Amino acid sequence: MTLSSALAVSSTSLQTISTMLQVTANNISNAQTPGYTEETANISSIDLGGAGGGSEIVGYTDASDAALTASVNQATSQSSLLSTQNNYMQQVQTILGSSDANGDPAISAAVSNFQSAWTQFAAAPNSSSQQSNLIQAGNALAQQLNTAANSVESLNVQVENDTQTTVNTLNTDLQQVQSLNQQISTGLGAGQNVGELYNQRDVLVNDISAITNVSVFQRGQGQIALYTSGGTVLLDGEASQFSYDGTNITNSGGSNVTTLLNGGSLQAEVDFRLNSSPAAASTDPMTEVVRKLDSQLNAISSAFTNSSVGPPATFAYAYTGGSGTVPAFFTGTDAGSFAVNASLVSDPTSVNQSTANNVVSALNANSFSFTADGMPPLTNASYATLTNTVLSDFQQTANTISASSTSATAQQQQLSTQLSNETGVNTNTELVNLTDFQNAYAASAHVISVIDAMYAALENIT
Numbered sequence: 001m002t003l004s005s006a007l008a009v010s011s012t013s014l015q016t017i018s019t020m021l022q023v024t025a026n027n028i029s030n031a032q033t034p035g036y037t038e039e040t041a042n043i044s045s046i047d048l049g050g051a052g053g054g055s056e057i058v059g060y061t062d063a064s065d066a067a068l069t070a071s072v073n074q075a076t077s078q079s080s081l082l083s084t085q086n087n088y089m090q091q092v093q094t095i096l097g098s099s100d101a102n103g104d105p106a107i108s109a110a111v112s113n114f115q116s117a118w119t120q121f122a123a124a125p126n127s128s129s130q131q132s133n134l135i136q137a138g139n140a141l142a143q144q145l146n147t148a149a150n151s152v153e154s155l156n157v158q159v160e161n162d163t164q165t166t167v168n169t170l171n172t173d174l175q176q177v178q179s180l181n182q183q184i185s186t187g188l189g190a191g192q193n194v195g196e197l198y199n200q201r202d203v204l205v206n207d208i209s210a211i212t213n214v215s216v217f218q219r220g221q222g223q224i225a226l227y228t229s230g231g232t233v234l235l236d237g238e239a240s241q242f243s244y245d246g247t248n249i250t251n252s253g254g255s256n257v258t259t260l261l262n263g264g265s266l267q268a269e270v271d272f273r274l275n276s277s278p279a280a281a282s283t284d285p286m287t288e289v290v291r292k293l294d295s296q297l298n299a300i301s302s303a304f305t306n307s308s309v310g311p312p313a314t315f316a317y318a319y320t321g322g323s324g325t326v327p328a329f330f331t332g333t334d335a336g337s338f339a340v341n342a343s344l345v346s347d348p349t350s351v352n353q354s355t356a357n358n359v360v361s362a363l364n365a366n367s368f369s370f371t372a373d374g375m376p377p378l379t380n381a382s383y384a385t386l387t388n389t390v391l392s393d394f395q396q397t398a399n400t401i402s403a404s405s406t407s408a409t410a411q412q413q414q415l416s417t418q419l420s421n422e423t424g425v426n427t428n429t430e431l432v433n434l435t436d437f438q439n440a441y442a443a444s445a446h447v448i449s450v451i452d453a454m455y456a457a458l459e460n461i462t
Helices: 003-029 066-097 106-123 128-189 195-211 264-273 289-305 315-320 342-346 356-364 383-423 427-460
Strands: 039-048 051-062 215-218 224-227 233-236 368-372 375-381
Touching: 003 039, 003 051, 003 427, 066 128, 066 195, 066 215, 066 264, 066 289, 066 383, 106 128, 106 356, 106 383, 128 195, 128 224, 128 233, 128 264, 128 289, 128 342, 195 224, 195 264, 264 289, 289 315, 289 368, 289 375, 289 383, 315 356, 368 383, 375 383
Parallel strands: none
Antiparallel strands: 039 051, 215 224, 224 233, 368 375
């Protein structure tokens, strides 16, 4: 090997090792960066007229596992769906399960206290204290239902706003993936290292999977296309952009895709507020939740305002005795407007005393039938049964969703850890590589130094 060829080999080796040092250092510095995958420089030998000419970097490879990545994205969608549902159901529990001073569910306690107040009033209808106690108990029941109804509406507005925010985030993420697609394509064409762009795109795809199910398809020049599991295009060349009008989600072409964006937080948000009226409510406990809450709370208030001779006679009929001249005890058309008659509030002595025993019988009767959206029809039931059924059904749903969410989160974390272990940076290995490359760099530099000295010596020969 001539001095010139040795110098060429050493020079190209120095350049190659310098790049490998940069790659290794970058791996180490990003070892804790979420979504970062280990990068390796691809080396090829240089042929100089049949003789070895050293080495060069011909590309870069990022550690990857497409199948495991797809599993992580799918698990992320499921975890996000259940986590969002769990968040909302915990708020429902706060609304329905708020406790009174004794730790009992406030609405159930208010119904029970109202029944007790009537029993005490029937025993002493002329007592002013019992009259006032009765009105106070009625007001407490009305306040509990009013508060619950208003809280459900506030939650409904919150979920609507959450949905709009989620759609906006989806649009932004898809635009960023489109931009990264273009940067990757350009970078590959120029022979640049695009590993960091791949990592950024992978993180975005996982973010999108938390919003809705995602299937990834490879396209030319390192680009990808994104579709939902049902085949709705999210990005293929151009990013789809979605809009939300408070009820439906439409794509860039104006098509309604509300039911096609499955999985992730977006499905949880849309399903929670879905309302298919006048069709029967969904049997899925996490679909049309607001509709079911409204209907079941209204069923409780209606149980006290609907007047029917029966048998058994309802509370409202028992109180008025069927007389059109006796003002109703409660007024209102739903749980939100449910209230004790204003005339009774201003004058508790005007409570109808003559029907007190009939009212007590009605409140204690257990042969009523009740219906509401999302609630199995109740027969041979009492007012207390209706209230307890509403509360217990939502409690059971909340418990089930909470357990499922915990399990899904654990599975997602396990898969993410597995992916990180397979594709992430092994710091110990990289530190060993860094030392090896530093030694190789020093050796190549020394060879160049020796060759320079040899050239100098030759030049000084006379």
